[in-house]
Amino acid sequence: MDKHTQPQPGPEQPRPVKLDHHDSVRSHVCQQVSTEVARLERRIETLRLTKAPHAAIMISTYERMIDRKKGFLKNWDMQDRAVY
Template identity: 70%
Template sequence: MYKPPTPRHEHPVTARQVRLDHHDSVRSHVHQQVITEVERLERRIEVLRLANAPHVAVMISAYERMVDRKKGFLRNWDLTTSRF
């Protein structure tokens, strides 16, 4: 019997309070989402700095590039924390 594969990392379903017809609501939601992602990546970087494993430097470098790109996105779209 066929059993469809289940995703490895399922995110919990949460009710979103984003009103797509309101520009500020969408901007606020995107801002919060990107800030959360940056915080997670920065925590991963800190954990990796304490790890003694092969290729840690490569992983840290990749995460740092991701953080830089996300922060650049926030700057380019004027989604700085002072507005929200």
């Protein structure tokens, strides 16, 4: 009977760090957060045009979310890249 054996894994080899990926990740995160901010700003404008009973609470919540997202971009020095 022929047994197929898998080679045993050796000691962990350190993976090379590719620093060029860091900027692409930062750019992607910045773009995502900027898109989320723009989407929340559009929701706020829509809510201001409606007479929903809880619109003021929702607007306030969205404004806090926007402030936190913009604060995140500022803390990580991504504010310059952000497009709202």
